[in-house]
Amino acid sequence: MKELLSRQDKWFRFKELPIIFVYTVLIGAFILAAPKVFSGYRIYMSFLQTIPPQLVLALGLTLVITAGEIDLSFSAVVAFSGFVFAYTFRTFGTPWVAFILALASGALVGFVNGILIARIGVPSIMATLAAQFFWSGLTVQLSGGLSWNIKAIKAHFIHPLFVGRIGGIVPAQSLWALGLAVLIWFILNRHKFGESILFIGDNEEVARVVGVNVEATKIKLFTLNGLIAGFGAVLLTLEMINFWTTQGAGFLLPVMAAVFIGGTSIAGGQGSILGTFFGAYIIGSLEAGVVASGIGGYWTRMTTGLVMGASVVLNIVLGEGKGKSLTQRLRNSVFVKGLRKAG
Numbered sequence: 001m002k003e004l005l006s007r008q009d010k011w012f013r014f015k016e017l018p019i020i021f022v023y024t025v026l027i028g029a030f031i032l033a034a035p036k037v038f039s040g041y042r043i044y045m046s047f048l049q050t051i052p053p054q055l056v057l058a059l060g061l062t063l064v065i066t067a068g069e070i071d072l073s074f075s076a077v078v079a080f081s082g083f084v085f086a087y088t089f090r091t092f093g094t095p096w097v098a099f100i101l102a103l104a105s106g107a108l109v110g111f112v113n114g115i116l117i118a119r120i121g122v123p124s125i126m127a128t129l130a131a132q133f134f135w136s137g138l139t140v141q142l143s144g145g146l147s148w149n150i151k152a153i154k155a156h157f158i159h160p161l162f163v164g165r166i167g168g169i170v171p172a173q174s175l176w177a178l179g180l181a182v183l184i185w186f187i188l189n190r191h192k193f194g195e196s197i198l199f200i201g202d203n204e205e206v207a208r209v210v211g212v213n214v215e216a217t218k219i220k221l222f223t224l225n226g227l228i229a230g231f232g233a234v235l236l237t238l239e240m241i242n243f244w245t246t247q248g249a250g251f252l253l254p255v256m257a258a259v260f261i262g263g264t265s266i267a268g269g270q271g272s273i274l275g276t277f278f279g280a281y282i283i284g285s286l287e288a289g290v291v292a293s294g295i296g297g298y299w300t301r302m303t304t305g306l307v308m309g310a311s312v313v314l315n316i317v318l319g320e321g322k323g324k325s326l327t328q329r330l331r332n333s334v335f336v337k338g339l340r341k342a343g
Helices: 002-014 017-033 042-050 052-066 074-092 095-120 124-143 151-155 158-163 172-190 192-202 204-209 214-240 252-261 273-292 297-319 326-331 334-342
Strands: none
Touching: 017 273, 017 297, 042 052, 042 172, 042 273, 052 074, 052 172, 052 192, 052 214, 052 252, 052 273, 074 095, 074 124, 074 214, 074 252, 095 124, 095 158, 095 214, 151 158, 158 172, 158 214, 172 192, 172 214, 172 273, 192 204, 192 214, 204 214, 252 273, 252 297, 273 297
């Protein structure tokens, strides 16, 4: 048993090597192509400022896709929760109440998605696509299609706490995103809830047999994803000190790309938080790197496609045979251990 756990720990430490390798090679190429830009620290501080909202969204989406589901509504949550945050602050001048309501509004969207998917049986792609249109449309209606400036929030502690500059240099949101990544990693890999997600992604029927409450787990999962998306909305709104109705609209494809090139299986049953972390920084740094290299912005999408393809191929070739099988997961499941003790 100890030997098996040791092998599993090694797998957790090294399965993300392909995506780390791609990121290292990419940054190395940018340093060679644009040394004046990528040899200084400012470009990296820029990445730490702009990438965290998308990284936060990608972390929540990783859990959903690991469960074999999909959520296309998170970009609408960014707009809706951003509206709730800005409206509450402008109306009542209470940033912390605005923060709580913004998270709650994201959780509400996720909860509704979870009910539709787990209880009613609507396929997640349809339920969340409908939610995307509904909540983005509702945001436009409630805001009157206007963008709102919230400069006054800079005078409150919540602004430097979440998006200030530590030591006048390091963006605080990067540390919040890192902390969330660590938390989500422990949830997925070291917690009963994460084990339930992995079981559901592998096989729902087997998950039910070993005692997983599939419906409740899915509702919690989508609610958590909505909550995380609400937090991403707060980070974005605070950084920009502005709300606009289309905020988050361009996040859908980059966030999904970060998850998939990070090694999370589209079929479910396997997810990589560390891979998503590096995937988000790969996607977030590509455009700046391509432009700084003098290639031209028109090449960004093609380069993104090439990097995505290379990352996926490396994950398949180098990661083949390193994943946990369903049999291994059953053998070490807390549910199965509980059944053995009961017997």
